[in-house]
Amino acid sequence: MDCKIVGNGSADIIHEIEKLKLDKKEIENRISKLEAQLKADEAVQMKANQACSSYDSILDGHAVSSNGLTPGMIYRYSRHLLLPDFGVEGQINLAKSSILVVGAGGLGSPVVLYLASCGIGCIGIVDSDIVELNNLHRQIIHPEAYVGHAKVKSAAAACRAINSSINLVEHNQALQASNALDIVSKYDIVVDATDNLPSRYMISDCCVVMNKPLISGAALGLEGQLTVYHHKGGPCYRCLFPTPPPTAACQRCSDSGVLGVVPGVIGCLQALEAIKVASGIGETLSGRMLIFDALSSRIRIVKLRGRSLQCFACGDHADFTQQSFQSFDYEGFTQSPMSDKARPKLSLISDSARITSREYKDLIDRQEPHILVDVRPAHHFKITAIPESINIPLSALEDQISLVDSYLKEVAKDSGKSASLYVVCRRGNDSQRAVDFLSKNGFPLAKDIIGGLESWAQDVDPSFPIY
Amino acid sequence: MEKETQDFSAENCPGEFSGEHNLVGVAGMNSEPSVKIEVLFFAKAREITGLPDISLQVPPSSSAGDCLKILLTKFPRLEEICNSIVFALNEEYAPDSIILKNGDELAIIPPISGG
Numbered sequence: 135m136d137c138k139i140v141g142n143g144s145a146d147i148i149h150e151i152e153k154l155k156l157d158k159k160e161i162e163n164r165i166s167k168l169e170a171q172l173k174a175d176e177a178v179q180m181k182a183n184q185a186c187s188s189y190d191s192i193l194d195g196h197a198v199s200s201n202g203l204t205p206g207m208i209y210r211y212s213r214h215l216l217l218p219d220f221g222v223e224g225q226i227n228l229a230k231s232s233i234l235v236v237g238a239g240g241l242g243s244p245v246v247l248y249l250a251s252c253g254i255g256c257i258g259i260v261d262s263d264i265v266e267l268n269n270l271h272r273q274i275i276h277p278e279a280y281v282g283h284a285k286v287k288s289a290a291a292a293c294r295a296i297n298s299s300i301n302l303v304e305h306n307q308a309l310q311a312s313n314a315l316d317i318v319s320k321y322d323i324v325v326d327a328t329d330n331l332p333s334r335y336m337i338s339d340c341c342v343v344m345n346k347p348l349i350s351g352a353a354l355g356l357e358g359q360l361t362v363y364h365h366k367g368g369p370c371y372r373c374l375f376p377t378p379p380p381t382a383a384c385q386r387c388s389d390s391g392v393l394g395v396v397p398g399v400i401g402c403l404q405a406l407e408a409i410k411v412a413s414g415i416g417e418t419l420s421g422r423m424l425i426f427d428a429l430s431s432r433i434r435i436v437k438l439r440g441r442s443l444q445c446f447a448c449g450d451h452a453d454f455t456q457q458s459f460q461s462f463d464y465e466g467f468t469q470s471p472m473s474d475k476a477r478p479k480l481s482l483i484s485d486s487a488r489i490t491s492r493e494y495k496d497l498i499d500r501q502e503p504h505i506l507v508d509v510r511p512a513h514h515f516k517i518t519a520i521p522e523s524i525n526i527p528l529s530a531l532e533d534q535i536s537l538v539d540s541y542l543k544e545v546a547k548d549s550g551k552s553a554s555l556y557v558v559c560r561r562g563n564d565s566q567r568a569v570d571f572l573s574k575n576g577f578p579l580a581k582d583i584i585g586g587l588e589s590w591a592q593d594v595d596p597s598f599p600i601y
Numbered sequence: 602m603e604k605e606t607q608d609f610s611a612e613n614c615p616g617e618f619s620g621e622h623n624l625v626g627v628a629g630m631n632s633e634p635s636v637k638i639e640v641l642f643f644a645k646a647r648e649i650t651g652l653p654d655i656s657l658q659v660p661p662s663s664s665a666g667d668c669l670k671i672l673l674t675k676f677p678r679l680e681e682i683c684n685s686i687v688f689a690l691n692e693e694y695a696p697d698s699i700i701l702k703n704g705d706e707l708a709i710i711p712p713i714s715g716g
Contacts, residue, residue, distance in 0.1 A: 241716040329716040354715030357644055375712050379645070379685035387715045397716055423687070425643060425710065430653065436689040436708060 189230045189255050191301055202226045206299070211253050224413040225253065231412040232256035232301075234321035236309050236337055238289040239263070240387065240397030241327035241351050241404060243275035248405035250293035254412065256301040257293065258321055261285040262308040263474075268601070272387075272394035308472065309333065311460050314340045325408055326350040327401065329386055331378060332464035332472045338363055338371030342447045343459050347411050347420075351404040354385060356393055358400035358426035361419055361438070362407055364448065368420035373442035378468040388474055396428050480563040482570050487581050491590040494556060494583050503549035505541045506556045509568040514560065518599040520590065528564045535575055555580045562586040636661055638701050640672065641708040646686065649678045665690060665707060666697035672709075682711045 196204040201222045208215065211225050233254050235246050238261040249257050263285050265276045273285075280288035286304040293302050305317055309328075314336065318324060324346050326337045334350070341348040347365035352358065364370045403424065410416045425434045443450045465471055489497075497504065506523040508515055515525040524541055526534050538555065545553035555577055559565040565582035572580040583590065591598040635658045642650050650672075659668055665688050673679050688695045689708040701707065 237716055239716055327716055329714065331712075331714040334712075334714055352713045352716055354644070354713045357647075357713060359644075359710075359713055374687055375685055377684045379682050379711060385645075385715065390715070392715060423710070427643075427653075434692060434708070436687070436710065437693040438687065439694040 189226075192229055192255055192299055203229075207253070210297075210299075214252070219415055220413060224415055227413040228253050228409065229255045231323065232258070232321045233323045233325060233408055233412065234258040234260065234318060235325045235327055236260045236333070237327035237329065238273070238275065238285040239269065239327065239329060240272040240392065240394070241353060241401040242289070242325075243273045244398050244401035245325050245327055245351075245405045245408070246289050246293060247275055247296065248402065249408060250297045250300060250302070252405075252409060253297065254300060254409075256303065256321075258303040258305055258317070259286045259289050260305040260307065260309045260317060261289075262306065272392060272397055274398065309337070310472070311336055311340075311462055311464060315344065315456055315460065318344050318346060322346065323408055323411055324348050325404055327404065329474070330472055331470050332468040334371060335378065335468060336462075336464040336472075339447050339454065339459050339462065342370050343454065343456050349404050349407045349411065351397075351400040353397035353400045353426075354387060354392055355390055356396060356428040358396055358424075358428070360400055360403050360407070360424040360426070361422070362411065363420075365411065365418060365420040367441060369438060369441045370445065370448045372447045373440075373445045374438060376442070376446065380469070386474060393428060396426070399426060399428070477561065480566050482566040483573075483582070487569055487573065488566075488584050489556070489581050490584050491592075491594045494590075495594045503545050503551050503553040504556055505538075505545055505553060506558060507538060507541075507568070509557055509559050509564050517601055518587070520558065520587070520598075523558065528559070528568055531568055531571060535572075538572070538577065557582040558590070559586045561588050634661070635659060636663060636701055636703050636705075638668070638703075638705045638707055640668070641706060643708065643710045644713045645682050645711045646679065646709045649682070650676045659701060663701050664697060665695055665699050665701060668701060668707060669697070669709075686711045 192207075193204060196206065198204055199208065203211075203215075203222060203225065207225070207229070214220055214225050215222055217224070231254055233249055233256070235242050235249070235257065238246060238259050242259070242261070246257060246259060261284075265273070265280045265283055265285055265288050267278075267281050270276060270278065270281075275292045276285065276288045277292075280291075284304075284306050286306045290302045290304050293300070303320075307313065309317065318340050324337060324341050326334060326348060328334060328337065334352075338348060338350070340346075341364050345364075348363040348370075350363055350371065351360045361374075362368065407418055410418050419435075421438050421440065423436045423438055425436060427433070441448060445452060447454045471477070494506075506520060508519055508523040508525050509528040509531060510525070511527050511529070512525060515527075519525065524537075526537060542553045542555060555572070557565040557568045557572070557580060559568070559582075562582065562585045565586060569580045569582045585592075587598070588600060591600045637656060637658050639654060640657050641654045642652055647653055657668065657671065659671060663671075669679075669683060673683065687710040688697065688699075689710060690699055690701075691706050692708070695707075
């Protein structure tokens with residue numbers, strides 16, 4: 135009996151030991167995997183922290199001709215070398231230069247692709263966004279497979295696929311006053327391919343305090359603008375626009391729309407200016423602004439003012455240091471956020487004048503007599519709308535307020551009960567403005583739907599299109 | 602090509618500013634003919650006015666700043682951007698004080714920030 139017990143016991147123990155050994159092996163595997171990942175991350179971080187010393191690493195032990203180019207470079211860039219105004223010297227200048235591209239979006243896509251293919255020695259890409267499907271109509275560097283992944287990863291992969299011989303540095307973070315000095319200091323030239331006003335002031339100021347030329351492009355709707363700032367004594371962004379326009383005056387592609395190819399055109403021209411500054415050929419757009427009007431196919435080049443002696447950032451008596459740069463509140467100065475995701479939520483009317491999208495769904499189910507006024511612009515209404523809603527754009531509400539009354543009366547007549555009034559818009563800001571106006575103009579019981587159609591799609595009807 | 606635009610714009614706003622012109626003309630020197638210029642709107646200025654360009658009659662010796670004041674009476678919403686624009690007269694930077702001549706082209710350029 136005892137023997138049997140011992141026998142059974144040792145079998146159990148042996149089994150337990152085997153199991154623990156397997157566990158141990160698995161744990162060790164996981165440890166070594168994590169260690170490798172840590173090492174790789176550290177290497178990426180170290181690379182990002184290093185000054186972008188491009189030329190030597192490109193050569194990387196390859197035999198160099200007396201002109202400074204390897205046979206591989208001569209073959210790859212031969213069409214550049216054949217340009218008499220560009221030639222070997224121009225190509226070597228590109229290989230020796232480092233360029234930071236801020237933003238891997240509509241402008242940044244062609245910029246980064248051209249800079250990579252033309253042989254810029256080191257390209258840094260800064261962006262904290264992830265690729266979204268509604269980016270792809272204009273952000274041509276990103277493939278569908280990268281939807282949901284970091285834009286810098288996607289952009290760097292595309293560049294590596296085109297040119298494996300250059301250095302690429304991924305800065306998977308938002309460029310802010312707190313980290314900009316550190317990042318910008320590693321590059322010779324900066325390309326502003328961002329999509330918002332506070333970043334534009336911040337990048338321009340950073341280039342002034344770090345003394346870097348800035349290739350600045352912008353595109354919205356069917357128009358684009360392009361300038362080279364702080365280059366060879368030329369003006370900076372603040373010399374031109376010392377006062378930021380009010381928030382509403384500078385819109386985003388996600389609000390106003392943009393024809394995909396427009397940032398593409400401006401981005402290509404930005405790459406061209408960056409290549410000219412890097413190679414030292416030709417006449418750049420310093421002190422001039424290129425204005426692209428896609429609708430009429432017109433490009434105008436306007437001569438700009440010179441550097442402003444009174445400029446806050448680069449003026450003769452400016453007291454703008456690296457320290458003051460780091461503590462400057464760019465979002466406060468421009469009264470607009472750097473991130474598209476941080477949309478200001480308006481809080482104009484009282485909570486009692488608002489209902490949630492779920493509450494609105496309940497009252498539809500109860501068949502409560504009402505009308506729903508959609509105050510978005512007519513072209514938004516055509517994209518998608520809640521069935522039975524009536525489109526009266528906010529801008530036309532004052533003129534068409536009598537319509538509201540007649541619709542209400544119609545519903546009241548049909549139902550035999552008084553009808554209530556609800557207002558909706560895309561995100562729930564304009565609907566508050568409309569309710570505010572309506573309540574002061576004969577409709578004190580008007581209510582809006584909190585969060586607009588976005589919350590309707592999120593909380594009530596997942597099949598409702600979002601845009 | 603430029604001519605076409607100007608003719609089109611002139612049709613767009615026949616006598617739009619004649620009242621303005623006459624008023625100032627009475628107060629000023631009647632003998633001098635008014636100055637006819639072309640104003641180009643870009644970006645937000647184009648959105649506010651709904652026009653890419655407009656022909657404008659201004660009193661003699663008007664400055665670019667005076668012209669902007671006339672435009673503000675016609676398009677009050679330009680107020681929101683008038684502190685953040687670049688003026689270009691005949692494709693060159695111009696201060697507010699520059700005096701307009703017959704046939705001048707004044708561009709009103711607000712910054713755009715999208716990308």
